[in-house]
Amino acid sequence: MEAVVEATDLEKRYGETTALSGASVSVEPGEVFSLIGPNGAGKTTLVRALTGTTEPDGGRARILGESPSAxxxxxxxxxxxxxxxxxxLSARELLVYYAGLYDDARDPDDVLADVGLVDAGDTWYEDLSGGQQRRVCVGSALVNDPDLLFLDEPTTGIDPAGRRTVWRLIEDLADGGTTVVLTTHDMAEAERLADRVGLLADGTIVAQGTPEALVRDHGGSSRLTVETAADPDVFADLEYAVERPDRGRGRTVDDAVVVRDIDPAAIGAVVDYLEARDIGYTGLSWAEPDLEDVYLTLADVAERERTDRLERGADESDLARAGETA
Incomplete structure (x- = not known):
């Protein structure tokens, strides 16, 4: 079966800025594929290249068996x-307008119901809340009942209830056979909706797979967070690894420790350990790794590799300049 979306080694540069540097992705019919990644990673540029709104400088893209522009x-x-x-224009008038661009469009009132805005149909767009406006925009992408749907951060600014309405809508569309490509910074959104997830960093896909496979391969271990000012050294004879939580840039949290790779059944043993040694604590929380852990791990690795490349490039430039003046 031919992929609905197929991109191979896409490249895109804006002046001296490289937005895409060999991005490759494939999306199967009826699949929900989520692109995640830091700001500036190239997600929007990749979507534009796949939808034909920007021309890549290199590589090849096809959607629905054709060139994106065709x-x-x-x-x-x-x-x-x-x-x-x-x-x-009112929410309804906007959907009527966009529906009029297609020969066989859906009923705008049905689309209003899909995005949860039946009661706001006669409200001017400018008078809607930010979240309601975004839901109207989602509706505008659905009026033609597309076979392939691209959603670039669809739930940004939408309140939790409205977000769940959009999530259910995307799930229903996928169940009906629509192929969906969405970008998001919401890891819960990606984990709930996506059949597969691709992490884009520094212009290329650095990892992709089902959420479960990514968590298994890159998420790390389960952890028990103990809210305590005690130094990790006092846990030296505990059978599990204990460390201060990392809050980035080499800084650690001072009022908690993390016990790594521990099952829930062993939490009681840690509590006994604390009490036997009179180690004060104010709370305990246990968590399994999730997609956010995958994101933070892989994005951090990609950022460090990018920094190393930039530093090597700077060093090589310095050496070149030194050679020129020697």
Whole structure:
């Protein structure tokens, strides 16, 4: 079966800035594929290259069996990250307008119901809340009942209840056979919706797979966080590794320790250990690794590799300049 989305070694540069540096991805029919990654990683540029709104400098992309610029736009739904429809139209009027761009569009009132805005249908766009506006924008990408849907951070600014409405809508679309590619910074969103997740960092896909496989391979171990000012050294004879939590940039948290790779059944043994040694603590919390742990681990590795490359490049430039003046 031919992939609905196929990109191989896509490259895109804006002046001296490299947005994509060999990004490759494949999305199967009916699949929900989520792109995650830091700001500036190239997610939006990749979506633009896949939807034909920007021309890559290198590599190859095909969607629905054709070049992105040649595909029938009626089969494609696109919600960009930045989208500003006319403010003096109501939510319903906006959907009627976008529906009018297609020969066989859905009923705008049905789309309003899908995004949970039946009661706000006659409200001007400019008078809707930010979250309601974003839901109208989601609806505008659905009026043509697309075979392939691109959503660039679809739930940004939407309240938790509205976010769940959009999540259920995406799940229903996927169940009905729509292929969905979405970008998000919300790891819970990616973990709930995506069949597969790709982490984009420094312009390339550094890891992809099911959320469960990514967590298994990159998420690390389970952990018990103990809220205590005690130094990790006092846990020297505990059978588990104990350390201060890392809060980035080489800094650690001073009022907690983390016990690594521990099962819930062993928490009682840690409590007994604390009490037997009169180690004061104010709380305990146990957690399994999740997609956020994967994101932080892989994004951190990619950032360190990028920094190393930049530093090596600077060193080589210094050596070159020194050679020129010698």
């Amino acid at each position: 595909v029938d736009r009626g089969r494609l739904g696109v919600l960009p990250q930045e989208f500003s429809p006319p403010a003096r």
